[in-house]
Amino acid sequence: MSHFTQPLEYVGRPAQRVDALDKVMGRAKYIADYRVPGMLHARCLRSTLPHARIARLDTTPALRVPGVRAVITSDDFVDHGLYGFPVKDKYMLAYQKVRYVGEAIATVAADTPQAALAGAQAILCELEPLPALFDATRALDPDAPQVGPDRKNGNREHPNLKSDHMLVCKGNAEAELADCPIVLDRRYFTDWQEHAYIEPEGVLAIPTPEGGVVVYAPNQSPFINQNNLAMVLGLPINLVRVIQPTVGGSFGGKDDIIYESSAQAAKLALVTGRPVRMVFSREESLVASYKRDAMHMHIRLGADRDGTLRACWFRGILDSGAYASETPFTAWRASIHAMGAYRYNACDVDVYCVYTNNGYAGAFRGFGNPEVCFAVEQTVDELADMLGMDPIDLRLKNCLRLGDETAHGQKLDESMGLVECINTVRRLSDWDRKRAEYSRQTSTEKRRGIGVAIMYHGMSLGAEGADYAGATISVLPDYSVDLTSGLTDYGTGSRTVFTLIAAEELGVRPDRIRIQRPDTNTAIESGPTVASRTTVLGGNAMRAAARNLRQTLDLAAADLLRCDPQQLIRVGESYVGPDEEAVAWEKIVDHAREMGLILSAHGKWEAPKIVWDHHHGRGTPYMAYVYGAQVAEVEVDLRTGNTQVLHLWAVHDIGKVIFPQGAYGQLYGGITQGLGYALTEQITYRDGYIQETNFESYLIPTSVDVPEITAQFVESSYSYGPYGAKNIAEPSLVPTAPAIANAIAHATGRRVRELPMNLERVLLGHDLQPPASRDAAIRGVWMETRSMPQTPAPAAPRIYA
Amino acid sequence: MSAFDYVRAGSIEEAVALLGDPQWVSQPLAGGTDVMVQARHGPVHFQRLVDVSRIPEMKVIARHGDEIYIGAAVTYTEIMESRLLQETATCLVEAARLVGGPAIANAGTLGGNVGNAAACADGTPPLVCLDAVAHVRNLAGQHAVPVAELITGPHQTALQRGDLITHFTFPVAPAGARSVFLKLGRRNAQAISRLSVAAAGALGGNGRITFARLAPGSALSRLRRFTEVETMLIGEEPHQALFEAAGAQASHVMELATGRRWSTEYKEIALHGLVARALRAIFLNPEN
Incomplete structure (x- = not known):
């Protein structure tokens, strides 16, 4: 039977988020709510120096502290707990050296959080300071202090070079620039950003009678955690089980730091034979966790006098701190997007990341693209100013269109809605009238401005790695439908997306469906939950699983109704055969069971192969792209630098929208995070010491800072996406900061080339820094974790049975 | 903890x-x-x-003749909801509205704000602007100290162990007087003041300034009225150039008192602007 021609019943229609009620009713339990009998509390000893040799580490005094049950160091892990992908450069606890303030050195388990803290403070740890490196632009100087690990096997690269040079090359950009009548040469800087997930890090590890461990961890990718744990604990993989509880936000931030905490708690659980929980305070979270990298950028754009872009030359250095985490991938994604969504005759991009002793950087929503978009979208605007052209007209003249080839050499032959995004946002924002009106202001007190930024964003992992996902689906004895996905939902809404897809394919109501928490014992490994890949990868896998189960049920229905499957039609959930009598879905399920059919299925989906030549910077870096355009309207106080964003318009091409409220939620949330990135969120490492360790100094937007947002989607169908869907999570924030920057420049006539565009930068053109202090960082290292009120234990893991 | x-x-x-x-x-x-x-x-x-948050006498807001009485345990929410204060101490009501967010406003008190004596406090510049006096009780008895004298520096006061601020009083401003509070923060709520300005003023029958008060917050290490600015306003006709000169003078006073600090480059421009804007709001834009 053909159900493709029928209108979609659940996909693309308003739906209730599957976890909405649990969250608003307070029923959702987070790690800090979990308590199990006999549970110990873990606490880390952390470095208070940015770079030091561990001269002495004696844990025996900690064991004499009343209530302390165990202490572990890197010696307690296989190979000292060395882990990391793509670069194996970090230890589950520091080994021989510490490279940033806040790095974990030892972990104590005790009866109470207070005893654990006292134990950590009792450890004898002598740190011998090493010369430290804080300036990323000097990291590769011959005399720069060495932060990165020693090179091996005759590799002569500077040890502080963390990644390869990520290249994009088309033609001869230098020659093309030399031939351009207009060349802009600009430098930009984007600062560190904290994820600011409302739930700080936490983990609960429970030893099993078989000698294994069950770890409840709000990580993004439970299978990576499981693999790391098996590796550093020396356990067979099937003795390590990772379950993801409700996650209170992540935004890329709950990878490595959670894997480390998991390994520490799991080892302590194995050593003590008791459950061990570790929960961070906000201060400990800010000091210890990784951030969005800071990026130094140098861009040259060449154009003709009529505004035709001809060449882009781009150099970028990511200050990604003490360890690699995922930043080599960030650098690669930054390189691919550095030239923006434009056509060029020639392009020359070179981006790399370096080691410093400024904390460490890792994955963060947007993953390199917000950084480079801030640079290229402002430079394009400056070009428009120089030429006296309207910024949107200049973009329309040069932006990528259907059938174009990107600077990398990729032909864009489908799902290309950029021009429609730009035209729509122009109309919605009343751009032309406001642009003209605000250009005529004369007030010396406050002025308004309106600015635009456009973007494209490669879908999923691209050339970063194998791109696949799996899903399972079963009918349970009570006729409910059970789903698992190897990709997780840390607030993105993907569980609802999967539910709607399964409902659509099976032809059953969404309220019949329940989706399991991600659990390495039940779900199929699906790669990491990153890169906004869940809807497309996980959605296609879920669709495949549901179709497989549907085939079995159709077979049973055909048998019961004595017809060919092609003769069946569906009325609601019921099946109708040639005799036109509706048979309830439950009856079909019963009959299938009587036939001996297995009512469970799995599905897997692999992304189309992509080709990328790292050495020549050419290829098809991603299977496809999402597009977007945002317009910001601001009012700038010329006497104080205070910037109010009055309105934001966002139009994004994300392919078919599967879960509308979820998609809008992602867009609003991303814009809000982009607003903070633009104006107020500032992480400052001074001599390696973070200055902002709570939300009184790290300023995320409040409800009264967020402007009215008008959002719309362009649904240019993508043939490989489920129902034509693409993705939205990361791209939502990419153009926000540059749109605001362009609006500020329109209002004031002055350009701010550094983030965040705080009061000082907007008023003076440069930042001011108070005297550096180590106090906040050191206080954060030792901040007591608040003891949580007693709450019921989570659903008992089956391993106790 | x-x-x-x-x-x-x-x-x-x-x-x-x-x-x-x-x-x-x-x-x-x-x-x-x-x-x-x-x-x-x-x-x-x-x-x-x-x-002391539930002591009834410390929760009172009242007018006694030409004096306003505010209990030290009065919260910001109670301040912003008080009709009396809306009419007699606009700058204090506006400051209360700009404190933290609703949770802070519901809990935080004026007495606590003075006792904590943060340089960036929002409640203290209006009190100093209004010439408020703190009434302090201890086992030895009761005494009154001007708020500007009680606060001796950032997180420093003249309060001794055993002292309790019970209430504040300030004289009702002359007829026709208006007051404002302007706050400059890094975001619109839950923001620590980078600078603030409490100002009050009135015009005489001849259209000239007869009453002027100015108390910037987060500007000096010791909060005080900028009398150097106030005196240049008295007797003058209100106009934009005067207010700009007053703003420049305020920045000059700040710099003389603090020397050039890391933030001076920014604050001298911003304080100039805020002072000029506050005076304009008082004397030129009665509707604002």
């Missing part, structure tokens, strides 16, 4: 007795919006908190 004892006082007398008990190092607790943060950050100097 530090360990300490807690006791709630039902009356001013009881609170003073508890605070004056030599066996304990006691600290008054009102809304707790500062004390609890300090206790979380590390060891505290007190052994016991004496909760």
Whole structure:
């Protein structure tokens, strides 16, 4: 039977988020709510120096502290707990050296959080300071202090070079620039950003009678955690089980730091034979966790006098701190997007990341693209100013269109809605009238401005790695439908997306469906939950699983109704055969069971192969792209630098929208995070010491800072996406900061080339820094974790049975 | 979190007795919006908190003749909802509206704001602008100190162990006087003031300025009225150039007092602008 021609019943229609009620009713339990009998509390000893040799580490005094049950160091892990992908450069606890303030050195388990803290403070740890490196632009100087690990096997690269040079090359950009009548040469800087997930890090590890461990961890990718744990604990993989509880936000931030905490708690659980929980305070979270990298950028754009872009030359250095985490991938994604969504005759991009002793950087929503978009979208605007052209007209003249080839050499032959995004946002924002009106202001007190930024964003992992996902689906004895996905939902809404897809394919109501928490014992490994890949990868896998189960049920229905499957039609959930009598879905399920059919299925989906030549910077870096355009309207106080964003318009091409409220939620949330990135969120490492360790100094937007947002989607169908869907999570924030920057420049006539565009930068053109202090960082290292009120234990893991 | 004892006082007398008990190092607790943060950050100097937040006399807002009376345990929410203060102390009501967010405004008190004496406090510049006096009780009796003298520096006051601020009084401003409070923060709520300005003023029958008060916050290490600016306004006709000159003078006063600090490059421009804007709002834009 053909159900493709029928209108979609659940996909693309308003739906209730599957976890909405649990969250608003307070029923959702987070790690800090979990308590199990006999549970110990873990606490880390952390470095208070940015770079030091561990001269002495004696844990025996900690064991004499009343209530302390165990202490572990890197010696307690296989190979000292060395882990990391793509670069194996970090230890589950520091080994021989510490490279940033806040790095974990030892972990104590005790009866109470207070005893654990006292134990950590009792450890004898002598740190011998090493010369430290804080300036990323000097990291590769011959005399720069060495932060990165020693090179091996005759590799002569500077040890502080963390990644390869990520290249994009088309033609001869230098020659093309030399031939351009207009060349802009600009430098930009984007600062560190904290994820600011409302739930700080936490983990609960429970030893099993078989000698294994069950770890409840709000990580993004439970299978990576499981693999790391098996590796550093020396356990067979099937003795390590990772379950993801409700996650209170992540935004890329709950990878490595959670894997480390998991390994520490799991080892302590194995050593003590008791459950061990570790929960961070906000201060400990800010000091210890990784951030969005800071990026130094140098861009040259060449154009003709009529505004035709001809060449882009781009150099970028990511200050990604003490360890690699995922930043080599960030650098690669930054390189691919550095030239923006434009056509060029020639392009020359070179981006790399370096080691410093400024904390460490890792994955963060947007993953390199917000950084480079801030640079290229402002430079394009400056070009428009120089030429006296309207910024949107200049973009329309040069932006990528259907059938174009990107600077990398990729032909864009489908799902290309950029021009429609730009035209729509122009109309919605009343751009032309406001642009003209605000250009005529004369007030010396406050002025308004309106600015635009456009973007494209490669879908999923691209050339970063194998791109696949799996899903399972079963009918349970009570006729409910059970789903698992190897990709997780840390607030993105993907569980609802999967539910709607399964409902659509099976032809059953969404309220019949329940989706399991991600659990390495039940779900199929699906790669990491990153890169906004869940809807497309996980959605296609879920669709495949549901179709497989549907085939079995159709077979049973055909048998019961004595017809060919092609003769069946569906009325609601019921099946109708040639005799036109509706048979309830439950009856079909019963009959299938009587036939001996297995009512469970799995599905897997692999992304189309992509080709990328790292050495020549050419290829098809991603299977496809999402597009977007945002317009910001601001009012700038010329006497104080205070910037109010009055309105934001966002139009994004994300392919078919599967879960509308979820998609809008992602867009609003991303814009809000982009607003903070633009104006107020500032992480400052001074001599390696973070200055902002709570939300009184790290300023995320409040409800009264967020402007009215008008959002719309362009649904240019993508043939490989489920129902034509693409993705939205990361791209939502990419153009926000540059749109605001362009609006500020329109209002004031002055350009701010550094983030965040705080009061000082907007008023003076440069930042001011108070005297550096180590106090906040050191206080954060030792901040007591608040003891949580007693709450019921989570659903008992089956391993106790 | 530090360990300490807690006791709630039902009356001013009881609170003073508890605070004056030599066996304990006691600290008054009102809304707790500062004390609890300090206790979380590390060891505290007190052994016991004496909760004064529910003492009825300390919750009063009243007018006694030409004087306004505000109990020290009055919250920002109570200030912003008071008709009396809306009419007689606009700058204080506006400051209360700009404090933190609703949770802070519901808990935090004026007495606590003065006792904590943060340089960036929002409640203190209006009090200084209004020439408010703090009334302090201890076992020895009662005395009155101008708020500008009580606060001696950032987180420093003339309060002694055993002292309790019970209430504030300030004279009702001359007829026709208006006051404003402008705050400059890094975001629109839950923001620490980078700068603030409390200002008041009135025009005489001849259209000239007869009454002018100016008290910037987060500008000096010791909060005070900028009389150097006030005197240049008195007797003048209100106009834009005068206000700009007053703004420039305010920045000059700030720089003389603090020297050039890391933030001066920014604050001298911003304070100039805020002062000029505050004076314009008082004298030129009666609707604003």
